[in-house]
Structure formats: C-alpha cells, structure tokens
Amino acid sequence: MSVVVSSISKVFESQKAVNDISFSLKKGEIVGFLGPNGAGKSTTMKMLTGFYKPTEGSILVNGIDMLTSQIEAQKSIGYLPEHNPLYTEMYVREYLQYQASIFKVEKSEITTVIEKVGLTSESHKKIYQLSKGYQQRVGLAAAILHNPSVLILDEPTTGLDPNQLVEIRALIKELGKDKTVLLSTHIMQEVEAVCDRVIILNKGEIVIDKPIAELKTSTEQFIKVTFDYKLEEQFIKRLPNITSYKNTSENNWTLVFNSKEDMRPKIFDFAQENGLKILGLNAENKNLENLFRELTS
Template structure:
C-alpha cells in the first residue's frame, strides 16, 4: 500500500480536527478528498506529508513511518499545499533549478517538467509576474519535479481558467497511472472526470469511502413532493422501493427511492388512492453533488 492511515486524531486546543480517521490507498489510484471548509482535509494532508503530527494514530507512506521518519517520507511525496508557497522573486526556471538541487534531481528533468505542466511560454518570467493560474502550475511542477511515488494536492486547480482546468485534470489522471494521487477539491465535476475513488470527510470523520464507479451505479432517486393535506408518516411506507424519507415542513416530504423505474407515477397513484392532491413535485437522481450535500449539510 502506498498510503496507510490508521486511527488518526488531531486536536487543536478544544477543537477535534480529525477524529479516528483510517483509510488506505494503492499505487495507481486517484482519490478525491472531499468535505466542506473546516472538515479536516488540509490537516490530514499536512499529517500525511509530515508537516504536523497527530495526537494519536499511525501514518505510513510506501511503508515509511511518516511520524518517525518525516524526511524520508518527504523524499517520495510530492505536495502542493492549499496556499501555494513560492519564492515569487525568483524566475520560474531558477526556482525549479533550486528545488532540483534540494531533491538531488538531474537538472535536465526541469525542461520536461515545465512542458508537462504547460509552463513553456512563461518559464522565462519571474513568478510574481505570473497570473494565479500559472503560479499554481509552478507549484504543481515543484510537486512532481522529483518524480514522487505519492502526490498530495490540496486544491490543485484553484485559479485556473476553463482551458487550463482541462489540461491539469488530464495531467493528474495521467500521473495517477503509476502514482498514488490524493487531491482535495470543491468541484464535483473534477472528481467525476479524474478520480477512481472518493473520500468524504465531515467534522473530522470519514463519512464515505467508495469507488466512484459504485457511486455512479447508485439507482437512488429523490422526489420532493408537497401534498394539499397533512399525511401520517406511516403512509409513506405504503409506497414501493422507499429507502428513506423526511418531513421538511407541513405537507412537504423528501422521499428517496431505490429503483431504475421513474417513481413519479407511483407518487401520483399514491396521492389519488389516499384522496390527496399534489401541489408541487420535483425529482433528481442522486449524483455525487447531491450525495455530498446530503452527507455534509
């Protein structure tokens, strides 16, 4: 396993940022790490890369104990933090040459790295002359320069325009063929286009750890319906294929079904059989976005 996290907890004064978190990842996996702001994503990434220590738990990267040997682990990890730390007074090529010296990387690798992240036209400039999107590319170049086995990317596509987004997503997917990539994002389409697997974290706890293919095969659909009169909760159970339901307010119900069949006709039949009228109805299949909202709301 490239990454193995076991029972990791992290407390800042009175706040528990991570609560008994465990997961693992293998070579060749691209994992989307999702969660609302303050959920613990960046804290977990900093622990994985050896920048901070947890209060409890174990972290191994490529069988190296990160807590005991952070410098050894960092040699095989590429890390792009949320707030991209760059020496902005340096030229792009100069900065990468500086990093190549630190990582003892042959400087002949710099040109191919610059080309790979789409920086060729900007490589002669100082970093502070670049747009935010191009500065983000410099950070990504720095993360992959030493050909790490594991890539930890915290919001890697921040500041990129739509064309740059497509290019960097393709690069992340390509890198994931022979590396382990864990990256955080708030863009669900990004996860759906790039990832093999999804981790969703809320208040320091892992709520979902599933392959994206499993989530996409989900046959659940949610119908939001408003009747003209109040109904008893047990009436909802008369409907077929009901997974869950919630009374939002007064006569409005949110009902989730597990079925390939469109369940709206069944809801209409139900209303007629029980002498009800439908005042409003809308439906949507469960997507990663609706699942995320449902779990993290």
C-alpha cells in the same frame, strides 16, 4: 498500498478535528477527498505530509512510518497546498532550480518537468507575471520535481478559469497514471471527471469511501415532491423502497429511494390513496453532488 492510514485522530486543544479515520491509497489511483469547510480535509492532508503529527494512529507511505521516519517518508510525497507558496519575484527556472537543490535533484530534470506541466513557453518569466493557471503549474512542477510516488493536492484548481481548469484536470489525470493522487476539491464535477474513487469527510469522520463507477451505477433515486397538505412523518415512511427523507419546508419533501423502478408513479398512487394532490414533483439522478448534500447536511 502506497499509503495506509490507520485510525488517525487530531486534537487541537479541546477540538477534535479528525476522529479515528482509516483508509488506504494504491498506485495509479486518483482519489477525490471531499467535505464541507471544517470537515478535517486539510488537517488530514497535513498529517499525511508530516506537517502535523496525529494525536493517535499511524501513517505508512510506501511502507515507511511517517511518525518514526518522517524525512524518509516525505521523500515519496509531492504536496501542493491550498495556498500555493511561491517566491513570485523569482523566474520560473530559478525557482525550480532552488527546489531542485533542496531535493538534491539533477538540474536536467527541471527541463523535463517544465515540459511535462506545459510551462515551456512561460519558463523565462518571473512567477508574478504568470496567470493563476500557470502559477498552479509552477506549484505542480515543484511538487513532482523529485519524482514522488504520492501526490497530495489541496484545492489545485481554486480560482482557475474554465480553460485553465480543463488543462489542470488533464495534467492531474496524466500524473495519476503512474502515481497515487489524493485530490481535495469543492468542485463535484471535477471529482467525477478526474477521480477513480471518492472519500467524503464530515465532522472529522469518513462518511463514505467508494469507487466513482459504483456511485454512477447506484439504484438510489432522489425525488422532490410538494403536496397540498402537511404530512406527518409516519405517512411518508409507508412509501415503498424509501431509504431516507427530509421535510425541507412545510409541504415539501426530499425523498430517497433504492429501486431500479421509477418511483414517481408510486408517489402518485400514494397521493391518490391518501387524498392528497401533488403540486410539484422533480426527480434527480443520483450524482456526487446529491450524495455530498445528503451526507453532509
């Protein structure tokens, strides 16, 4: 495994931002790291990069302990933080030369990286002259300049237009072929398009860690139904194959079933048996956005 996180927690004064989480990441895997604001995503990423030290637990990067050998572990990591810190008055090549000097990277690598991230046509410009999309490319170029085996990307597509979004997604997928990528984002479609696996964090704890393919083949069904009468919870529990439910307003319910069978006819039968009328019914396919709402609401 490229990264092994074991029972890490982070406490800021009296607030526990991350609570005893464990996971591992392997080479050639792009993992989506999701959660609502304040869930602990950025704090976890900062611990993985060595910016924060965990209050408890351990982090291994390519077998190197981040706590005892921080500099050595950081050599294997490329990090693009949420707010991309660039010296915008510098030229693109000038900035990357500066980064190369920090990592003791041969200057010949700069041209290679510029080509890889698609910056060749813009490399003669000052960074402030670039669009948001190209500035993100500069940040990615700096993150991969020393050829790290692990990439940690915190909201890399924030503020991009649809064309820039597609380009950066393609670049991340290409980079993920021979690196380990941990990608934080609020855009569910991005995770479904790019990632192999998803980890969802809520209130500092992991609530799910599954391959995307497994989620797509799930037998769970989300059905929103409106009855003409307010039902008690005990009646809803009688529905077959129901796994969870939520009374969203007086007569409205969101129901979750686990079955290969379409459960809508069962809901109609249930209504008829109990003398109810259905005023509205809408079935939703199980997707990441549904799952995210279910686990973090």
